[in-house]
Every structure is written in structure tokens, then in C-alpha cells.
Amino acid sequence: MLSLTIDEREVDVKEGATILEAAEAAGVYVPTFCYHKRLMPFGACRMCVVEVEQMKGRLVPSCSTPATNGMVIHTNTAEVRKARKTLLELLLVHHPLDCPVCDKGGECKLQDLVYEYELTENRFQDSKFGYPVDYYSPLIERNTNRCVLCGMCARVCDEVVGVAAISFVDRGFKTVIGTNFERVLNCEFCGECVNICPVGALTDKLFKYKARSWELKKVNTICSYCSTGCTLTLGIKGNSIYRIIGDDTIGVNKGSLCAKGRFGYQYITSPERMNSPLIKNEAGELVRVTWEEALERAAKGFTEVKEKRGAEHIGGICSDRLTNEEVYLFQKFMRAALGTNNIDHAGGFSYSGLLKGFKSSLGYAANDITLNDVRCADVIFVVRSNLSETHPVIGYQVNMAVKRDESQLIVASDKTIKLNKLAAVSLTHKPGTEIVLLNGLIQAIISENLYDKELVSSSTEGFEQLKAKTARYGFDYVEKITGIKEDKIRETARLLSQNKKVCILVSAGLGIISDDEKLAQAVANLAMLTGMVGRKGSGIGFLGEKCNSQGTLDMGALPHLLPGFEEVSDEKARNAFEEAWKTSIPSQPGQSALEMFEGAEKGSINALYLVGENPVVSYPDTAQTIKALESLDFLVVQDLFLTPTAKCADVVLPAASFAEKSGTYTNFERRVQKLNCGLNKLEGVKTDLEIFGELSLKMGYEMNTSTPDEVMKEIGTLVPLYTEVNYSRLGEEGIVWGSPNGGKETTLYGEKLSKVKARFIPVEVDEAMLEPDKDYPLLLLVGSVLFHSGSLSTKSPELDQVGPGGWVAMSMEDARDYQLTDGQPVFVRSKRGEIALKVKINKKQTKGTVFIPYHFESQPVNTLTSKDLRPTFVEIRKG
Amino acid sequence: MAGESSGKKKVVEKEITPEEWGEIDQIIADHRDKPGSLIPVLQQVQDICGFLPEEVQNRIAEGLDVHPSYVYGVITFYSFFTLVPRGRNVVRLCMGTACYVQGTNKMLGKLKQNLGIDVEETTEDMRYSLETVRCLGACGLAPVMVVNQDTHGLLNIDKAIEIVKEYE
Numbered sequence A: 001m002l003s004l005t006i007d008e009r010e011v012d013v014k015e016g017a018t019i020l021e022a023a024e025a026a027g028v029y030v031p032t033f034c035y036h037k038r039l040m041p042f043g044a045c046r047m048c049v050v051e052v053e054q055m056k057g058r059l060v061p062s063c064s065t066p067a068t069n070g071m072v073i074h075t076n077t078a079e080v081r082k083a084r085k086t087l088l089e090l091l092l093v094h095h096p097l098d099c100p101v102c103d104k105g106g107e108c109k110l111q112d113l114v115y116e117y118e119l120t121e122n123r124f125q126d127s128k129f130g131y132p133v134d135y136y137s138p139l140i141e142r143n144t145n146r147c148v149l150c151g152m153c154a155r156v157c158d159e160v161v162g163v164a165a166i167s168f169v170d171r172g173f174k175t176v177i178g179t180n181f182e183r184v185l186n187c188e189f190c191g192e193c194v195n196i197c198p199v200g201a202l203t204d205k206l207f208k209y210k211a212r213s214w215e216l217k218k219v220n221t222i223c224s225y226c227s228t229g230c231t232l233t234l235g236i237k238g239n240s241i242y243r244i245i246g247d248d249t250i251g252v253n254k255g256s257l258c259a260k261g262r263f264g265y266q267y268i269t270s271p272e273r274m275n276s277p278l279i280k281n282e283a284g285e286l287v288r289v290t291w292e293e294a295l296e297r298a299a300k301g302f303t304e305v306k307e308k309r310g311a312e313h314i315g316g317i318c319s320d321r322l323t324n325e326e327v328y329l330f331q332k333f334m335r336a337a338l339g340t341n342n343i344d345h346a347g348g349f350s351y352s353g354l355l356k357g358f359k360s361s362l363g364y365a366a367n368d369i370t371l372n373d374v375r376c377a378d379v380i381f382v383v384r385s386n387l388s389e390t391h392p393v394i395g396y397q398v399n400m401a402v403k404r405d406e407s408q409l410i411v412a413s414d415k416t417i418k419l420n421k422l423a424a425v426s427l428t429h430k431p432g433t434e435i436v437l438l439n440g441l442i443q444a445i446i447s448e449n450l451y452d453k454e455l456v457s458s459s460t461e462g463f464e465q466l467k468a469k470t471a472r473y474g475f476d477y478v479e480k481i482t483g484i485k486e487d488k489i490r491e492t493a494r495l496l497s498q499n500k501k502v503c504i505l506v507s508a509g510l511g512i513i514s515d516d517e518k519l520a521q522a523v524a525n526l527a528m529l530t531g532m533v534g535r536k537g538s539g540i541g542f543l544g545e546k547c548n549s550q551g552t553l554d555m556g557a558l559p560h561l562l563p564g565f566e567e568v569s570d571e572k573a574r575n576a577f578e579e580a581w582k583t584s585i586p587s588q589p590g591q592s593a594l595e596m597f598e599g600a601e602k603g604s605i606n607a608l609y610l611v612g613e614n615p616v617v618s619y620p621d622t623a624q625t626i627k628a629l630e631s632l633d634f635l636v637v638q639d640l641f642l643t644p645t646a647k648c649a650d651v652v653l654p655a656a657s658f659a660e661k662s663g664t665y666t667n668f669e670r671r672v673q674k675l676n677c678g679l680n681k682l683e684g685v686k687t688d689l690e691i692f693g694e695l696s697l698k699m700g701y702e703m704n705t706s707t708p709d710e711v712m713k714e715i716g717t718l719v720p721l722y723t724e725v726n727y728s729r730l731g732e733e734g735i736v737w738g739s740p741n742g743g744k745e746t747t748l749y750g751e752k753l754s755k756v757k758a759r760f761i762p763v764e765v766d767e768a769m770l771e772p773d774k775d776y777p778l779l780l781l782v783g784s785v786l787f788h789s790g791s792l793s794t795k796s797p798e799l800d801q802v803g804p805g806g807w808v809a810m811s812m813e814d815a816r817d818y819q820l821t822d823g824q825p826v827f828v829r830s831k832r833g834e835i836a837l838k839v840k841i842n843k844k845q846t847k848g849t850v851f852i853p854y855h856f857e858s859q860p861v862n863t864l865t866s867k868d869l870r871p872t873f874v875e876i877r878k879g
Numbered sequence B: 001m002a003g004e005s006s007g008k009k010k011v012v013e014k015e016i017t018p019e020e021w022g023e024i025d026q027i028i029a030d031h032r033d034k035p036g037s038l039i040p041v042l043q044q045v046q047d048i049c050g051f052l053p054e055e056v057q058n059r060i061a062e063g064l065d066v067h068p069s070y071v072y073g074v075i076t077f078y079s080f081f082t083l084v085p086r087g088r089n090v091v092r093l094c095m096g097t098a099c100y101v102q103g104t105n106k107m108l109g110k111l112k113q114n115l116g117i118d119v120e121e122t123t124e125d126m127r128y129s130l131e132t133v134r135c136l137g138a139c140g141l142a143p144v145m146v147v148n149q150d151t152h153g154l155l156n157i158d159k160a161i162e163i164v165k166e167y168e
């Protein structure tokens, strides 16, 4: 500890702190331009100068000068003020005085400081710069004339985002922030540079000339895209969002956002949004009706099927973008009002697959890790996860961990991804062979005696079986199947077992064969073996695709689980719910989403309730999906847009967006965070919560909860994991469920796995599945891309602008063999169907594979895939 | 935003030959996955091509997996990298304070006239490139001019032109 005096105030700070940090701790304000706590010290602007008595007469930059014991510091002497004032004068020599038309006006650091230092005239004169303004880049406008060269934009882009798309260019007096050859921005469009720029040199084009910053009402809420759960600050005027920014004092993201979170909000005000319920008339057309009529019709339709065929002939599938409260009510509606366990959600394909495996191995279908653990890890092992695209803000943490704190990164991926350039070990394996690779690692760790013997013998079961089953995964065999050489496997095995803080990250939704459950078990095996579960700061992070992937599981949108992971077949658990809900619940587990679609075609499912789900676009095998929907007696679809799925419905119910409602989402850390309603609902729509309540009432079952708060109270009484979650206690940090200390700690499994029953479950895959067909030689990979998440983001025109659809990525080698060039139209054909796309040659694509994102209605990749959970092979011919 | 806004510059066109591309790719391959290798790669590539045009920068950026803006930033920061082909002889006139007051500014005007090129340009026969620098650290010899590696001090206009002529 160091003690020092700043402006007469005594303060203690820890060794290594800078004077600026000490001032902050003492509550003394020091102006800065180039300092930001998210960035490494830079010490370039000298705005932060202070006087140190011990350094008589010299002014030192406080942001980059270490504090020492006994220092006496003055931050606001005449000398200091004069130096700062001169600095401002110099900046203003070239700075255009266009504050009246600058979007930064009102929140500009330069403006504020000029005001604070009462600068009314300038001793210096010179001409203004007159650099051309970049009006042409998407989303971001760059006006170099306003730049104060603090370098924060270039540093955040490199140090945090890991892109370095803008940089100091030229030297001396000519130095500017720029791009190569003054080209337009070619980057991830995360807007972090805009957010950090203290002046109006980088501005948000969507916000341009729309409003003055002080007119905006600020509402903090949670991003509705991925499961990172970033806090967004909405800027609202009237009843519209004018911009979204990150506030670096709050949220798991501490102000960082990605392109989706920052720019992907315009779907909310899209003219395509539905604003009236629709029902299908005699002629088969969807016509506008009142809510009363629509709900009547929906209730009648479900009641008829229930009475004629039985409740087990009805199914419901919801999106993992609903709030916890909504998911809870949805499954309650299905179970209590309709009387069926046929409940599932979209993540049912992947995330719940992953977590099912996890639950069988470790007892909980949930992670025991935080974003901060990733940031602080010694070793990060990324498996089947292009997380810089699917969960960009988690990607930023990995980037910072590696670049700033020298964490060792291991990347196991079937193609080269952005993270590879940071990796200490790159395990670029043949597609679909992750489990073989993991078994190889397990084999290496066991045979080299690197495993955590104490933990294995005291807290786990099944080690001997694991050892026996993985014995055949010797180096030669693993290399043959995966293409990964012995030395890399040995090195990875060592890194994983000989470091203290180790995190494994796995993403949902990138599986080629639906082996998610097995993958989870294999990862869990590795984690138990190396002792990285049940140890603080280490663990596994399964990253769900959607904002509430975890909460949707917690709330029981599953055929076999009630809220809180209670088995429906468990009588005692069931009884508790039956008693509270005053009804009976079927004891048999229901059908999964895929089973329901199969059942629809066969006639065992006759009515479906799809909430925020668009299976025609996002489920495999579109032809089968449509056939199944057409075979139904009755279909209700609830969504924001008239999706291709909604067009098949008998009743369509328009729902509210995340910004128009409150409630909670649970992120990948199990952190329950509160959504704050920012906008009045679009006229004519209701929130999903309202719809479930009203529909249930129409069916004669009263839920008695009409606000999210009331629903959460009910959840708290029935779900032990959520008893701590109480709206009055949900501050800006949220609450991590199942952890002591009011959710401040995350020790779900307990130290050394003391709270769970941990089991090794050996897994293997059918390697023959990965053999291509001679007519269909290319393996199809389906997944998501940086600028999109689900199909919602495609309704935000600005994301479509930077990330348009309509392409198939293929490797250089394959493009050469097929004699295809970039942008050439082609047909991609599988056994099931064919779609027309344009070729995008991607040097990072692995030979023998092609990649198509699934977000776009206009490129229905799922016409190619199948629901049998086997890999899809395709052929490509010129269009 | 590199360079002056004085209209189009006289730049000698030079294509990168297939052999040069081969060597560039080899240099990139030798340094791939080694941290901190950007500057050595740029140096070696410039030794081969004589300059670092956009297409070469893009190749290096892609090969080393860094953003082209970053590469461009590094190149424009160091005066020993050049974006355009330089002549066989690079004439650098010091514009530091000491030299400036001794008249290098006027000398520059004369040299431009004499060589028929502006600053940061190259004569068509590739014999000379003209550049300016800030203080060469030889203020005692002001005014100072450096041609290739040779420093010439205590100059006047005629002497400077004579010296330049000696370089083939």
C-alpha cells in the first residue's frame, strides 16, 4: 500500500497505481484526453498534468506516472491550469468550430474543457486543416478535422476489438487517424471507436442530425441478440430509439458492444412489423382482426384439437429470446391450460443438447464461469466456437487476455478463424472431429499422468471406464482422423493440465452432426480430468446463441423438464407445481421440437403454437417443415414480423420487441439481468407475457399474474434457484443464480465439485458419418456470421448493408478445382434441394467444405439440410 | 492523407514481377506466426521491390493476418519505408531549424527546378528522388543534405547541385 496526498486529501492505493488512479480513488477530478481505463496507458496528450511537490516545478502526466509513497500532489494550481489552457488553445488552432452541427455537441470532452477553462480567445492562429471527411463508410462517419489525436479509437480497435482497422497514419505534423490509402472502413463495425472518441471526429451515421444528445432519455437494458448479455444504453426521444451506446461503468461488458448490439435496433421501428392480429379466412387469406377475435379464435382452435384428439396432440415451441417470465408463462400455459408437455425451444437443437450432456456429467445444465474469468484466465481453450463472430464481446475479452496479460490461447476449429492469430496453439482439425480430438487429449493426459488425481478419486465416478474407452485414441489414430499432430496434442495437454486458471469455451449452433450432447460430455470429461471445474476462475463456458438461451432452459421450455430442471416424471417435483397451479400435469415427458415436426407430418401432432420461432427459415429440411405445418389442423404463430412461418398460420399474433417490455434474461454466466422498458409498445401489439395471460384466460385457466414482477415472484416460490432473484434486488450487476453472497460469487459446483455428482461419461462418434458421397463431395457447414443473429437482425437494414446474405463460402482450392471465381452465381445442391447463391472465396475455409449462413429468408439454406441429424453433403455447379 | 494535397504526383510506374512476388511470399511464409515480424518483413520486401505499393501491403497484411490499415500506419510512420518507387539516389534535404535558417528552403526550390521534380517525386529515368527530413542531427554542419548514405554539410546552392550530379 502507498499513502499519498492529493489536493490535501490523504489516500491509500495499491503498489503500481498511477497518480491518476490515486486521484480517482481520492475523489479528485483530473481532466484527460488520451486515458481510458479500458486501454493501456498512452501518455500522449498531457491534459492530465499535475504538480508533484517532490518533483519541484515539473508538471507530470498523471495517467502514466506511477504514484510513490508520500507524494504530495496538486492537481489544480495556477501553473497546472495554465498548462492545460495552453494545450486547449493549441488544439483549438486547427479544430473547426462547428459545434452547432457536430453530433458530439453536449457530450464532447473538448467542448466541456474549453468551457471549464473559460477559453474565450486564442493567442495562436493558423489555418484549419481541411481534410476530406469520410462520408462513405457504412455506419461510421470520420471527420479528421475534429480529431485531437488521443489515439483511443485506434487503440480500442486493436487492444479490445483486435482488428486495428484504423491507425495513426503518417508522422509528425501530418499525423492523422486513418485507413490504408484513405479507403472506406473495412472492419467489424462494432462502433467501439465511435463510442470512445472524446470529440466528434468519429460519429454514428444512424444518429446524424437526428437529435441533440441532451434531448435523449437514457434507458439501460440488456441486448437481445447473443448470450453474453451486454448492457445497452438506449437513447430515446419521442417513442423511438435514436442510438445505442455502451456505458463503461455498468454491465458485464463494461461499455463494449458489437455491431449487432449497437446498430441492430432498427428492426424495432421497421415498417414491416405487424401491428394487428391476423386470422386466416375461408379463402385462406390472412386478414386483420381485433385482439378479441384473434384470441377467441386461438382459444377455440386449441380447445377443439384438445377435445377431439387430446392435449398430447398439441405442441408449443418458443424462442430463446423471450424473457424468463415469458418462457415461464409459456410453459405454464402449455402444461396447465392445455395439459401437454410437448414444449421445446429453438435452442433445443444445440444449446440444450450441449447442456443436457453437461447435466448428465456435472449435475447442472448451466455454466460455472464468468466473463471476468475468461478475461483473467491463464489458458483459454476455444472448441468449435467462432466466438469473435457469434459472441463478439467475449471475443474482446479473449483478445485482451492474450494481448495484455499473456494468456495462452488454444483454438480447435475446422477452419482458420480470427482467434487463430492470437493462438499459442492452433488445432485446425478436419470438420466434425472435435470429439476424437478431445478423446485424444484425454488419452494423452491420462497416459502422461497429467490429470488431477486427487479430484478424480475424491469427487468423480467412472474414471476407469473413461480410461479404458479412450485408450485407443493414440497419437497416430487421432492424427489420422483429425489431422492434428502428436506434438500439438502433447502441448495442449500440458497447457490444460499444468495451469491454474483454465477456461474452455464452446459455442452452440456450429455442429455439423448433432453431437452437441456428446461434445459436452467430452468437454466435461476433459474439464474434470484436469480439475478445471470446481476451481475458482476456471471452468467451462457453453455459449448459447440467443440472449436467453440459459433462461429458457431454467424456465423449463423443455419436454422433460419443469422450471428449475425438475424432471416432469418426478412425482414430488410435479406435485409442487400442480399444487401451485391448481391443476394436473402429465407425468410423461413430451416431444421435442424435431419430434413434433415429425409427428405433425404423421398426424400425431395436430396443433402447434410457435412463439418467436421461424422454423421455415431456421430449422433443417425446409420442405419437411412446410409439409409438417401444412398437415396441422391448427397453427398459431406469435412474432414481430409476418415471417414465412407466420404466413402458414391460422392465427397470427403480433408481439412486442425487447425494447418495449421489461422482464429478465439470464446470460451464459447464469446472471439474471433486468430489461428496462424504453419504448411504448407499437400500437396494435402486445407483449408475449400479456398474450399468454389473456389467451390462457380465454381457455378458462387464469394465471393471476399480469406483470413481469408478479411472474418473477411466482417463479421465486417454485424454483429454488431463482428465489434470490427479486426485482427490488436486481441492480445493474444482476444476480447470478445458484451462488452464495447474493449472487456475487459463482460457485455452482462447489470447490472441488463438492456440491455436485460428477461422472465421467465416455463418448465416441461414428466417424463413417463424415465420409462424403461421391455425387455430393462437399461438406456443408451452416452457421451464423458476425453481423447477424437469428433472422431478426436481417430486418435491420444497416446490418444487412455491412453483412448482406446470398453467398456460399468456399476454399481457394475448391474454387480452383470447380473453376469458380469470386461472386460467380452457382447452384448448391444436396439430396434434398437446391438453392442459387454467389460464390465467396474465403482463404480461411477448409478444402472440402462450404459454409452458408442460415439467417436469410432469401437464401434458404435449410432446403438443403435434413432433420436426421446427420451431416449434409452438397455439390456445386455453375449458375 | 499521406502527402500534400498539391495535385497528382509524378510517380514512376513499376510493376512487381512474378519473381518478386515469389520472394515476397517466401518472406511472409518465413515470418508467419512470429510475433513482431511486421517491420522486418516490410524491410526485406522493400529491399526486393524498392517500394511498398498497396497490392504488396495487402499481400503482407493478409499473410501476417493483420489489418491493411495497420500495415499502412507503420509504413507511413517510418521515413525509411516508401509507398512509391524511389530513384537510385535519394536526395534528402534537411528542413530542421538550423538548416532552414541557413537557407535550405531556397536550396530546395533550386534543386526541384534542376531535377524537374517536386518533393517525394522521382525523375523519370529513376536516377533521383527528392525528399525532405527534419533535423539530421548534424546542425553544426548546417545546411545539410544527405544523398543515399553520404552526408554533405556546409553547402551552398551551387555546391549542392554539383554534388547531386556526381551520383549516377
Ligand code: SF4
Residues within 6 Å of the ligand: A140, A153, A156, A157, A161, A163, A164, A165, A166, A185, A187, A188, A189, A190, A191, A192, A193, A194
Ligand atoms: S468500428 Fe470497431 S472494428 Fe471498425 S474501426 Fe471502429 S473499433 Fe475498429
Ligand code: SF4
Residues within 6 Å of the ligand: A146, A147, A148, A149, A150, A151, A152, A153, A154, A177, A193, A196, A197, A198, A199, A201, A202
Ligand atoms: S478520432 Fe477521436 S478517438 Fe480517434 S484519435 Fe481522434 S479524437 Fe481520439
Ligand code: SF4
Residues within 6 Å of the ligand: A223, A224, A225, A226, A227, A228, A229, A230, A253, A256, A257, A258, A259, A260, A261, A262, A391, A392, A393, A394
Ligand atoms: S450481440 Fe452479444 S456481444 Fe453483441 S452487444 Fe449483444 S450481447 Fe453483447
Ligand code: FES
Residues within 6 Å of the ligand: A031, A032, A033, A034, A035, A042, A043, A044, A045, A046, A047, A048, A049, A061, A062, A063, A064
Ligand atoms: S490523459 Fe494523460 S497524457 Fe493524455
Ligand code: FES
Residues within 6 Å of the ligand: B094, B095, B096, B097, B098, B099, B100, B134, B135, B136, B137, B138, B139, B140, B142, B144
Ligand atoms: S537542423 Fe539540419 S541537421 Fe539539425
